[in-house]
Amino acid sequence: MRLGEGVEWAVHCAVLLAALPDDVCLPASRLAQFHGVPGPYLAKSLQALTGAGLLESRGGRKGGYRLSRAADQITLLDVVLAVEGDETFFRCTEIRRRGPSAVAPRAYSPVCGVAGAMWRAERAWRDVLSGVTIAELAGIALRDAPAAAQTKAVAWFGEVLSARG
Amino acid sequence: MRLGEGVEWAVHCAVLLAALPDDVCLPASRLAQFHGVPGPYLAKSLQALTGAGLLESRGGRKGGYRLSRAADQITLLDVVLAVEGDETFFRCTEIRRRGPSAVAPRAYSPVCGVAGAMWRAERAWRDVLSGVTIAELAGIALRDAPAAAQTKAVAWFGEVLSARG
DNA sequence: GTCCCTATACTCGGATAGCAAGTGTCCGAGTATAGGCGG
DNA sequence: CCGCCTATACTCGGACACTTGCTATCCGAGTATAGGGAC
Secondary structure: OOOOHHHHHHHHHHHHHHHOOOOOOEOHHHHHHHHOOOHHHHHHHHHHHHHOOOEEEEOOOOOEEEEOOOHHHOEHHHHHHHHHOOOOOOOOOOHHHOOOOOOOHHHOOOOOHHHHHHHHHHHHHHHHHHOOEHHHHHHHHHHHOOHHHHHHHHHHHHHHHHHOO | OOOOHHHHHHHHHHHHHHHOOOOOOEOHHHHHHHHOOOHHHHHHHHHHHHHOOOEEEEOOOOOEEEEOOOHHHOEHHHHHHHHHOOOOOOOOOOHHHOOOOOOOHHHOOOOOHHHHHHHHHHHHHHHHHHOOEHHHHHHHHHHHOOHHHHHHHHHHHHHHHHHOO
């Protein structure tokens, strides 16, 4: 089992947008360039974030994406579910009710014990992710990033923003 | 993101084997029949469990599968990892080190903040699964199963075991 | 009666097709801007 | 000089191929059993 690559890209894009001034829009092509990932496919993930209400998109000359609400109001879980979908890892097909020992469906307990344990584990996973905000990740990124990298990033953004008028 | 169907089958098979006497071997075909799942494909999951050392397989006339150790020494996590592989959900491609702000790799912190949070969540998921044993699941299944279903199951097993000599 | 041998039927194990989902890409619809024109 | 209009260039959004991994299946190698025969 593995998460799609788009999840990593989407999270880093959200963190980057959180580090920028609130009124700045950044197009998908620039986000892709900054992260060194294929642009057209990154757009797919960004569209998912927009559809989930996490990002706002603006068209036209100075358009692009920006966070739709404060970075401390967006959790890591929000981003992951927006890209991957909100399906559970484990899908119970109720095989306990099949085969030669099957009886009337109403006789069974509402939740299979196996499914209950699997879902409890997934709940723990979600709880951790929902306890981390994009703002916190942005803070960590700023704290851990090498000074030279931050300098280069600031220079790159200055160039991009000036080119956009 | 979703777990393969084989996980559910493998867990239920392990629970079933845990409920049987220790010296009984049950072939894949019977396990599939009891659970109402495609036999040849279930064998694939059982082979994975055997490869991971959770099950022992015996060939020949009275062959089949049985648990390789006590059911309270096998956790739900063991079974899930055996079938799905022990890869992490999230794979960090270190995109923070790419693009126009990249600097020397040694300058970066050892673990990306995003990856750290994702892996902490996965750790929570694994902790829950590793805290549940197959023996516990078997106990829950016996407690929750309808009495009529247990009666039919016992009858079916009696028939199967007598046919095997 | 006991032991051994052979034939048998059953088991696992790995190698082989089909299909769905993830991955990667493209082009068309829509919009804010910039410049030119008229008042 | 100011306001309006048009052309432009850029953006997002959804529709279109391709590859990987999951789903499902099959047949061959190996083994313990059961029966028969020899001693």
